Amino acid sequence: MLYAVICNDKKDHLHIRLEIRPKHLEYLKSLGKTLKFAGPFLDADEKPDGTLVVVEAKSPEEAKSLAENDPYAKAGLFSDMKIRPWRWSVNNPEEA
Template sequence: MNYYILFYDLNDNYLEERGQYRAEHLGMAKEAAEKGQLVLGGAMDSPADQAILIFRGNDEKLARDFAENDPYVKNGLVKSWKVRKWNAVIGSKFEE
């Protein structure tokens, strides 16, 4: 299994606009977490200009599919996004 980081660059209105899409977004995230696909996720603070979601899987498709179906992305709260493979080597939950 590999790790993939989904990076979101958030629009300036992210905090004001996210409420109407938050339940659907968090529902998707919870489902992915329950399946063991999403390891961690959240927005940066002060300023809330980026978010990071860490996925675990065979390839980056999980992370890409999440972004392509995320209501935050679909409704313009995310300016841009990208997925990068992360070569994690150590940590309390790391499994090789």
């Protein structure tokens, strides 16, 4: 099952995001095929202010564990985090 991890950054925490970014990217790369895609949400000035990560996991608990082990989460960057089951219906590269 795919899970979308949807996070919003705490206000005025861009410096934390920039500082932790290399560790965050290293963590995401370490997930291998578990990670389907990821990227930041952008504010009106096109500065990152949140995160979208889609992972394949056996359960919501496993997806939550993956999300909580992200260096961004460990650094306290996020004001909130939602994890929702998600179905890739259109342009799924695994169905091409």
